[in-house]
Amino acid sequence: MSGKVTLEKLCTGVPGLDVLLGGGLTEFSFTLIAGAPGSGKTTLAHQIMFSLASQQRRALFFTVLGEPPLKMLRYQQQFSFFDMDKIGPAIRYVNLADDLRAGDFSGVLERIMREVEDFAPSLVFVDSFRSVVQTARSGNEGLWDLQHFIQELGSRMATWQATTFLIGEYSQADVEANPIITVADGMIALSHNLDEDSVVRKIRIVKMRGQAHMAGAHTLRITDDGIRVYPRLLTPLREVYQTVAADLHRVPTGVPGLDDLLHGGLPLGHTMLVSGPTGIGKTILGTRFLQAGAAQGEKGVAVFFEKHTARLHNAALVKLVQDGQVTVLESLSLSLTVEELLDQLTEAIERTGATRVVIDSLSEIGLYLAPEFRYDLRLSVFRTLSLLARRGVTALVTVGYDDNAPNWRFSIDNLCFLADAVLSMRFAEVEGHVCKFLTVIKVRGTSHSNELREYRITDDGIEVSPHVTNLDALMSGYPTRREPHK
Amino acid sequence: MDKDENRAQPVAADRMSDARRGHAEALIRPWSRLGRQLVPLIGEGGFVALFTRSARLLAPPRAWLSVDLARRTSTLLLTALEHDLAAADPADAAATHEELMGIFVRQLGALIGPALTTRLLTETGADGTPQKNQEEHKQ
Numbered sequence: 001m002s003g004k005v006t007l008e009k010l011c012t013g014v015p016g017l018d019v020l021l022g023g024g025l026t027e028f029s030f031t032l033i034a035g036a037p038g039s040g041k042t043t044l045a046h047q048i049m050f051s052l053a054s055q056q057r058r059a060l061f062f063t064v065l066g067e068p069p070l071k072m073l074r075y076q077q078q079f080s081f082f083d084m085d086k087i088g089p090a091i092r093y094v095n096l097a098d099d100l101r102a103g104d105f106s107g108v109l110e111r112i113m114r115e116v117e118d119f120a121p122s123l124v125f126v127d128s129f130r131s132v133v134q135t136a137r138s139g140n141e142g143l144w145d146l147q148h149f150i151q152e153l154g155s156r157m158a159t160w161q162a163t164t165f166l167i168g169e170y171s172q173a174d175v176e177a178n179p180i181i182t183v184a185d186g187m188i189a190l191s192h193n194l195d196e197d198s199v200v201r202k203i204r205i206v207k208m209r210g211q212a213h214m215a216g217a218h219t220l221r222i223t224d225d226g227i228r229v230y231p232r233l234l235t236p237l238r239e240v241y242q243t244v245a246a247d248l249h250r251v252p253t254g255v256p257g258l259d260d261l262l263h264g265g266l267p268l269g270h271t272m273l274v275s276g277p278t279g280i281g282k283t284i285l286g287t288r289f290l291q292a293g294a295a296q297g298e299k300g301v302a303v304f305f306e307k308h309t310a311r312l313h314n315a316a317l318v319k320l321v322q323d324g325q326v327t328v329l330e331s332l333s334l335s336l337t338v339e340e341l342l343d344q345l346t347e348a349i350e351r352t353g354a355t356r357v358v359i360d361s362l363s364e365i366g367l368y369l370a371p372e373f374r375y376d377l378r379l380s381v382f383r384t385l386s387l388l389a390r391r392g393v394t395a396l397v398t399v400g401y402d403d404n405a406p407n408w409r410f411s412i413d414n415l416c417f418l419a420d421a422v423l424s425m426r427f428a429e430v431e432g433h434v435c436k437f438l439t440v441i442k443v444r445g446t447s448h449s450n451e452l453r454e455y456r457i458t459d460d461g462i463e464v465s466p467h468v469t470n471l472d473a474l475m476s477g478y479p480t481r482r483e484p485h486k
Numbered sequence: 487m488d489k490d491e492n493r494a495q496p497v498a499a500d501r502m503s504d505a506r507r508g509h510a511e512a513l514i515r516p517w518s519r520l521g522r523q524l525v526p527l528i529g530e531g532g533f534v535a536l537f538t539r540s541a542r543l544l545a546p547p548r549a550w551l552s553v554d555l556a557r558r559t560s561t562l563l564l565t566a567l568e569h570d571l572a573a574a575d576p577a578d579a580a581a582t583h584e585e586l587m588g589i590f591v592r593q594l595g596a597l598i599g600p601a602l603t604t605r606l607l608t609e610t611g612a613d614g615t616p617q618k619n620q621e622e623h624k625q
Contacts (some may be wrong), residue, residue, distance in 0.1 A: 070594075
């Protein structure tokens with residue numbers, strides 16, 4: 001036995017936050033929750049309080065001169081975590097505004113201690129602590145008063161074995177020169193960053209004594225259920241590197257000719273990137289892929305980033321949706337975060353039990369994404385495809401690109417490296433006609449045809465020629481007829 | 487009118503005044519409990535604002551009920567209320583108290599919801615002090 005003290009961890013009840021904290025909040029710690037007005041500080045404090053508070057672990061919430069308590073109660077109870085039954089036996093609110101107006105810090109400290117001794121809390125919150133600081137005398141005397149007050153509060157709460165939170169409107173520049181940050185064991189900074197009229201909320205663990213926390217800024221969302229944090233982490237694939245599938249299970253794509261090229265269909269759980277210029281049939285292929293699943297009793301999810309009217313004419317898709325075989329996800333937000341997209345996808349997959357997903361298309365997704373996610377489209381797509389891989393669904397993802405210069409390019413931003421399989425669809429001018437051709441560029445872990453085949457779009461879908469084309473230099477866009485072998 | 491009759495009038499008036507004071511004291515007790523319960527939670531400012539608003543919503547308005555914006559604490563408000571209730575006709579005082587209390591609770595409920603309002607008001611013990619449960623803590 002080492003004899004070292006064990007730091008007990010408290011689960012915050014905020015999804016994702018414990019991962020950032022390195023397992024949870026240290027018991028009896030003194031943590032500053034800092035951020036600009038509206039960044040979610042009070043909501044974060046309440047969510048933690050309602051999650052942890054019980055009759056055996058009571059919480060005392062001091063309100064000072066910030067948000068009026070009546071308004072705070074009015075708005076906080078809108079969140080699902082606000083459990084009315086805990087008010088009274090497990091949670092008590094105390095307003096310190098009059099004490100702060102009436103006297104000095106020592107009076108406030110004594111009032112806090114009286115309430116603490118009366119209610120015997122294990123959790124103490126002071127919101128907003130900035131209000132306390134602003135009442136300090138100016139100059140060195142005020143600074144000394146404040147430092148003394150914070151040290152006293154910190155040591156008394158630790159002695160009382162209360163895990164304490166100070167909530168304040170601080171910026172990064174504020175806290176660096178502030179005695180609070182020296183005394184505090186931990187600091188959680190919240191921010192909402194404006195970029196091109198889009199706001200993305202972020203959370204950062206600036207400091208957390210005694211435990212290895214995750215650095216960096218991580219996205220958070222505030223929903224009816226409160227705050228949810230999205231650590232910048234990928235969830236590991238289950239059972240990876242433990243077994244090797246003896247035989248890949250393949251799923252039909254809905255286009256028999258394409259299944260031939262894939263040597264029996266798309267391997268289960270693979271993501272196929274379908275690339276090609278506008279009008280080449282990518283959306284039709286996506287619809288056929290979903291129809292093929294529905295024919296086998298599989299549910300599908302379609303995520304569309306094209307304008308709505310284009311899909312009103314897709315009768316096959318409308319029928320799939322009406323029959324409950326496909327769920328369509330569409331964003332109305334033009335400040336979409338990848339996390340929202342992943343949340344919607346996860347919810348839809350779990351709710352419907354979907355085994356097939358179509359995303360149409362990655363070329364337009366940038367129109368919906370908030371700037372920081374659009375700037376790094378490749379990372380956004382990588383995170384999306386990683387989620388699909390983790391879920392084990394088979395996916396078809398389309399991407400368009402400039403069609404003015406035929407070449408060997410298969411996607412924008414090198415997205416083709418992120419997919420398990422790549423299908424290239426091309427136009428070529430042949431004897432006065434614009435004809436369509438397709439070829440499978442890659443399929444990870446399995447063989448596939450390397451033939452270029454012509455195809456036509458008919459009322460029955462995509463009909464692929466059973467034979468390799470007799471044209472050469474197709475990928476250049478200006479093919480020549482191949483001489484018959486002699 | 488003989489001398490005894492002259493003496494009897496002030497005595498009767500004193501008795502009536504004592505009765506009204508006693509009546510007002512009984513009416514003010516729930517307000518004191520309410521103040522003890524709510525002021526720590528919503529502050530003096532919150533309590534005073536709610537009470538003043540409630541008094542203004544009385545219909546018909548009671549001219550005898552003084553509403554003075556200079557009264558900034560619950561103590562000042564309730565002292566004035568007790569004085570006003572004691573000076574009023576007992577039946578009118580009781581009806582006014584009841585209506586005022588109803589409006590106050592509805593106003594609070596409109597802000598924080600009826601469920602939380604009920605929760606907070608039932609937290610007040612019989613003697614008006616919050617329940618103490620320190621001994622069951624940190625076993």
